[in-house]
Amino acid sequence: MKPDTDMNRSMEQRDAEVKKTMNILDEMPRIEAHHLFRARLLQRIEASAQTASTSAGFNPRLAFFSLLLLFNIAMGVLLFLHQDPQMTNRSSAIAESYNEEYGSPALSYYEQPVADQTGNE
Amino acid sequence: MQQQDSISRDLIFSNLVSEHQDMVLNTCYRFVLNREDAEDLAQEVFIEVHRSLDRFREESKLSTWIYRIAVTKSLDYLRRLKRKKRFSSLKRIIGVDDPADSIAAPERENPADALADKERVTVLQEALSSLPDNQKTAFLLSKQDGYSNQEIADILQTTIPAVESLVHRAKKNLQTRLERHYGERG
Numbered sequence: 001m002k003p004d005t006d007m008n009r010s011m012e013q014r015d016a017e018v019k020k021t022m023n024i025l026d027e028m029p030r031i032e033a034h035h036l037f038r039a040r041l042l043q044r045i046e047a048s049a050q051t052a053s054t055s056a057g058f059n060p061r062l063a064f065f066s067l068l069l070l071f072n073i074a075m076g077v078l079l080f081l082h083q084d085p086q087m088t089n090r091s092s093a094i095a096e097s098y099n100e101e102y103g104s105p106a107l108s109y110y111e112q113p114v115a116d117q118t119g120n121e
Numbered sequence: 122m123q124q125q126d127s128i129s130r131d132l133i134f135s136n137l138v139s140e141h142q143d144m145v146l147n148t149c150y151r152f153v154l155n156r157e158d159a160e161d162l163a164q165e166v167f168i169e170v171h172r173s174l175d176r177f178r179e180e181s182k183l184s185t186w187i188y189r190i191a192v193t194k195s196l197d198y199l200r201r202l203k204r205k206k207r208f209s210s211l212k213r214i215i216g217v218d219d220p221a222d223s224i225a226a227p228e229r230e231n232p233a234d235a236l237a238d239k240e241r242v243t244v245l246q247e248a249l250s251s252l253p254d255n256q257k258t259a260f261l262l263s264k265q266d267g268y269s270n271q272e273i274a275d276i277l278q279t280t281i282p283a284v285e286s287l288v289h290r291a292k293k294n295l296q297t298r299l300e301r302h303y304g305e306r307g
């Protein structure tokens with residue numbers, strides 16, 4: 001018998017707590033706005049209007065994201081150029097042609113022509 | 122001419138504020154259960170009203186439109202608070218206090234009663250946060266004087282039977298959650 005009584009009592013207590021908690025919303029007092037509510041509101045509206053007018057031509061967020069986008073595009077292009085085999089072949093072909101054109105002994109600064117070396121020594 | 126338009130707009134806005142500020146404030150208060158936060162939110166509501174007044178298309182009553190903004194702002198605030206609390210529980214683990222934990226409770230002379238009330242407010246807030254937004258909104262607005270079921274339906278852009286169903290489901294879910302909480306406590 002006793003366990004049933006204890007269980008009933010704890011259920012009653014639980015239900016009482018539930019009821020008190022649900023009643024919080026019913027017992028909530030109606031609040032009134034602070035006497036400076038409207039003054040503060042108008043101040044905030046004026047401040048936000050001034051901020052909007054001073055930054056009208058420049059949006060820092062937009063500028064930052066544009067810069068980020070440009071940077072990403074540039075990195076992408078560089079990566080593409082670096083990995084492109086055709087471009088690599090072209091650049092090595094260019095390097096080779098420079099070598100042929102400017103690499104002859106006649107144009108070198110550091111190697112003496114064969115005839116001079118034999119004659120002067 | 123422009124100056125006259127601006128003056129009349131300001132006058133209209135000022136009248137709107139004085140007519141609706143108490144209702145907006147108390148609507149926000151129902152959601153956040155904290156007076157200071159309710160005042161901040163009410164200010165944000167009117168700032169939004171001021172910003173968007175020209176875009177009001179008269180598809181609903183002006184009051185409905187304003188109270189709908191109040192509900193939206195209050196729900197956004199609760200979502201932000203939930204994210205903060207997730208972060209603050211982590212802070213609690215590492216031993217840093219979080220002022221977001223302070224919640225207003227009814228004033229009592231007996232400190233034990235005051236503490237019990239504060240705990241009940243916390244429990245109620247957690248139970249309410251478990252409800253879907255439309256149930257929470259319908260339930261909280263139904264508890265506030267000044268909102269008929271028709272007005273709640275207009276704010277939620279639904280029908281009166283739908284509002285009644287939402288309120289009924291919200292009550293049931295809250296009851297279940299609270300019974301589970303107090304039953305586990307023993």
